[in-house]
Amino acid sequence: MAVAAPSMGKQGGFRLGAKGQESAAGFFFILPALIIIFAFIFIPLLSAFLISFTNWNGLQPPAEAAGVGLANYSRIFGLDNTTVVRDEFFVAIKNTFYYTLGVVPAQTILALVLAFIVNQQFLRFRGFFRVAFYFPSITSSIVIATIFLWLFNRNGVINGVIAGLAGAIGLEYSPVTWINDANGIIHNFLRLFGLTLRTAPEWMTESRILGQSIWQWISGPSVTMLAIMLLAIWTTTGTMMLIFLAALQDIPRQLYEAASVDGATRWQQFRLITVPMLRPTTFFVLTIGLIGCFQVFDQIYVISQGNPAGTTKTIAWIVFRNLRDSQAGLGAALAFVLFVIIAVFTIVQRRMVGKTVQQ
């Protein structure tokens, strides 16, 4: 408790010049938070990092595990000429990629559009709409996943609603087994044009790249994954809309007034004022969206557990699976690869968003 000692001293004895006391105050203020983060994030992180270089099976205290150098990492990337782990990893990359590619743009654009609409001056009941849109965000991911699991049941509400709508315009709808449909949505789309595994050209189905044929790579998210994606969009859009709305309301009106005095058209005002002013917010929304997508786990845990046919295996899910199924060393290595992927994407995205808006 020595660091706290200066605080016990005479009140008002502080001078800016007293560097030592200032430092002591700094330590005292930051220490509680730092201890917590050190003990429960850094130490675990460091041990996970060390574990990633061992063959720890997770069924004994980790000190008893043997070091294996970079073996776990080379298995992930198939550098040791094995394919089991590599193939699963790239399936998870593919699934996570499709998931992110669907969810992030959809939730961002939807949130932005809704924010513009809610921001219209004549709108009444703005408070109601804000509360309604935000409500899903306060709910636990486990609750939402449970409710969606029920809604998306084959005999459930979603199929009922679609059948009702289809019936209203005179179409026949055969219910989709949302929770257990491994068909990729791009495959389903191609099937409309008669392109299936059997009719696809050989170059698409024969040669393998990282364990999967081109045909498999272009599958798109499976129908089950699509249901989970809808869940994610549904949950997060409200929060993001509120963030955009706050940013819109934060743009000083004088900017627009000054611009119209200078003869700028509305479109020019939008392009030159609104878009740049929203840039930091857009970056923020994209970043939290991206990080959230890469880490998707709770929903998979409740809804699909990686099934059907491995089409909802995400990176976070295979980390969990390996930790649980006696391959904890490998699981830790996978977790660090995920960490690096998130870091790289965050940085690249920051650059890209920065550039396009500046042009």
Place this chain on the structure above:
Amino acid sequence: MSTNTVVSNLDARGFSLPPNIGKIIRTMLTYGVLILFALAMIMPFVYAVTNSFKELPDIAANPMRLTPGIRADGTPYNWTTIGYDRALNNQQINFPRAIFNSFFVAVVVTIMRVIFNSMAGYALARIRFPGRGAAFAALVGTLMVPGIVLLIPRYLVLSQLGWIDTYWALLVPYFADAFGIFLMKQFFESIPREIEEAAEIDGASRFRMFFVIILPMAIPALTAMAIFAFQGTWNDFQGPLIALNLNRELYTLPLALAFLRGVTGDAIQWDLMLAGSVITTLPMAVIFFIFQRFFIEGVSYTGVKG
């Protein structure tokens, strides 16, 4: 504002309808879109809540009905609270206790996080001390750590401390978080230095300055953080999953709900699961409706700061 802009622009170019009709269409379109989305956001809950009060065969046969349906033999189904009964009197999982646990953990974590995060945020924003840069960089790094990485190692740390299956493991690791510290740091940086300088001349210590002068100014930021802390802790699943192993008395609501499915086996009993979902959501929903203004402001606040 911009939708406004674009539409009135079209009007100005004259290939649109007369202004009045245009305005009516615009209004109807606006409300139409908003109501559609509001329904999409709310209806899943409405279906879940109403079905949770129906009999199990009725839920299976008529999920689309918001009221009890009719049996094949023509007799009607009834409203029932059997799902709630089975959830609250479950032999495997003590739901009433889980409600208490969720409240207790969320309240304690929120209070402690507000104190620790604001202190740390203030130190990073205003106080010069050796290692400040390093501490800040380290915090930045933790923001990108996927939670799943920590699953086993954090369990190991907690088990070294002897905290597994105790409240300590549910509480202490969450007393500070990098995101909250950032929020506070950014807020404190926005306060003019002059205020502190004036206080210094009056001879106030750092501590007095912080707790008496600065902290009261930070109420909006503190509220935002408190709300996130409460909401995040209430809904957290992975944290309790790590902290608890054999002691089911300490389950929080999300854990209780996730495991209720395991208890019922593969044949999911939807009256029970829907009732469990409603029980898990209800306290949070009540708090949300009471303090909705703060929630909305809190979220808005992060965005602007972010």
Place this chain on the structure above:
Amino acid sequence: MNKTFRFLTLAIVIALIAVAAAPNARAAQTVNLVLMGWSSSPSENERLQKIVDDWNAANADIQVTLNQVPDYDTTLQKSLAGGEPPDVFYVDSFRFLDLVRADALMPVGEMLTNADDFYPSLRDAFTTNGQFYCPPKDFSTLALQINTEMFEAAGLSAPTTWEEMRAAAEALTKDGVYGAVVPADFARWVAFLYAAGGSVTNDDFTEMTINSPEAAAALKFYTDLYLDGFAKTPADLGVGWPGEAFGKGLVAMSFEGNWIEPYLKDQFPDLKHMAVEMPAGPGGKATMAFTVCYAVPMKAKNPEAAVKFVDYLTGAEGMKAWTDLGLAMPTRASLREGWLAQFPNLEPYLNGAEYARKWQFVPGFQAVLDKVNEQLSLVMGENQTVNGALSEIETIGAEVLASR
């Protein structure tokens, strides 16, 4: 105000450090044991609790707490990793070798009363390196469930061969009812693989043998039931597991273990159904035996008390009390006749035990299991060919076997 805050903060930090440093004191007068298992049907949970209560009443010096946990694998793994495993816990035959390889289990099998009474095949499932690690608590085999009402209405008798079964499935698929329910699950399909005369690996687990004409026939038979429209998956039928589909009368046939019997009795008391042995394929009759043992951890704090308790659970008395439910079958040969007299309708399950294969491969085989499930699902979705699936499974299996 600042003083209060300062005091609070200090107090909390000190409290944290004190708590962290406090030793984990425990009084040790009577021995307290924890029995950990997964939770299943309410009737099963209650019965086990009663057996434990009886023990506690009779043994004041060894008190047992039963803990039936959800998400069992994660819970067990965390306990073992933290170095404080429960004193007695369930181990599935599929997972057994992983745990032995991790040195997590104490070999206690031979310490039990009359250990030779356990069926040799079940002992074998928990024996490795010549040591009998843990006693099987019960076992189940797969059998064919048929809805007798539907069969009688169609004038069909219980199928005994694949051809008869397929014909029955075809005949019974009508009026919104399907012939059978076929999950994309290795643990079901594997019985067909063996019935076709195929195998997963060779006997000493050095080579995959799954890419064979026999396996192709089995895979084709199983998935064709689905692709030809005579069978559906549980999800297609909007149910959680095959037993539910069968109970609700959505299908006429299902391949399940004896755990389905008390479930049907509880949930669908009016259903008219019977179990028959799995139909014979081109390679003869085949079924799977699923079994679970009561394990004592290597790091047991009170191994003697734990063994004593396990001996009670798997002894003649404890096992009789447990298997009286009809949920699972006794693993002691001496209890066979008594059990059969009580549950004559479950004889097909017990008959299956004579030719059942064990549900066990090598450590790390979970990856192959996942792959088979995935490929089954792909073939059923017409996104994979039968031969393509088998060659994928062979590749991954060969690698798992090689890395052993």
